Amino acid sequence: MYFISPTKGRLSLKETVMDIISYIEEDPEARYKLIIGTDSQEKNNTCFVTAIIIHRIGKGARYYYRKRIMSLVKNLRQRVYIETSLSLEAVNSIKNELARTNYKDMDVEVHVDIGQNGDTRELIKEVVGWVMGSGFRVKIKPQAYGATKVADRFTK
Numbered sequence: 001m002y003f004i005s006p007t008k009g010r011l012s013l014k015e016t017v018m019d020i021i022s023y024i025e026e027d028p029e030a031r032y033k034l035i036i037g038t039d040s041q042e043k044n045n046t047c048f049v050t051a052i053i054i055h056r057i058g059k060g061a062r063y064y065y066r067k068r069i070m071s072l073v074k075n076l077r078q079r080v081y082i083e084t085s086l087s088l089e090a091v092n093s094i095k096n097e098l099a100r101t102n103y104k105d106m107d108v109e110v111h112v113d114i115g116q117n118g119d120t121r122e123l124i125k126e127v128v129g130w131v132m133g134s135g136f137r138v139k140i141k142p143q144a145y146g147a148t149k150v151a152d153r154f155t156k
Contacts, residue, residue, distance in 0.1 A: 001093055003052060003064035016064050017097040020054045023062050024103065031057040036091045037111030037146025038083040041155035046073040048082060050090045051151040065154050066090070080123050083147070084112055088134055108136055113148055115141025 001013045011019060024032055035053040040046050048068045055061040068086070073079045087110050098104050110131045114120035124140060131138040141148055 001066070001090075003066045005062075005064050011064065013093055014097060016052065017094060017101075019064075020052075020062070021101060021103060023054055023056070027056060027059065030059055032107065033057060034094070034106050034108045035111055035146040036087045036094070036108070037113070037144060037148070037151050038087045038090075039113050039147045039151035039155050040073070040079050040083055041152075042072060042074065042079075044072065046070050046079065046082075047155045048086055049151040049154040050086050051146055051154070052090065052094065053146050053150055063150050065151065067154060076119055077123060080112070080114060080120060080127060084110075084127055084130060087112070087147075088131065088136075091136060092134075109139055109146070110136045111139045111144035111146030111148070113141065113144060113152075115144070117141075 003011055003016045005011055033055045035055060038048055038050040040048045049065055051063055051065045053061050053063045091108060091110060098106055112127055114123050114127055128138050
């Protein structure tokens, strides 16, 4: 598994986690939140982008992303489930890497691209329940900027 850093290029998962840790250690007194979100875009196929954001609260952020191209997924429910599954896969992999460090108790949020408005509103209970049942805090639109802003930017 690898991610792209806009400034450092392609990084392995381990390198991504080490970069997150070095970012934290630049200002260890600040508060941090680790955010993972996935969005998708349909064209001839479906492009899924998972973003990892390390938010230095009140002082900016650093992000990484991973792009996956799959055959066309037209069913909205299936797309949302794939997005959520990719986010959970990434967050679990990151948590496994962090478990070997002093940052194993990092505050993590999963941002899902669903909300009260539009066709995804009927998926809120099940997707939010799934993420919470996996042990993570979850945000939906309009607070789900990890998916709706950062990941969305790279699906185009």
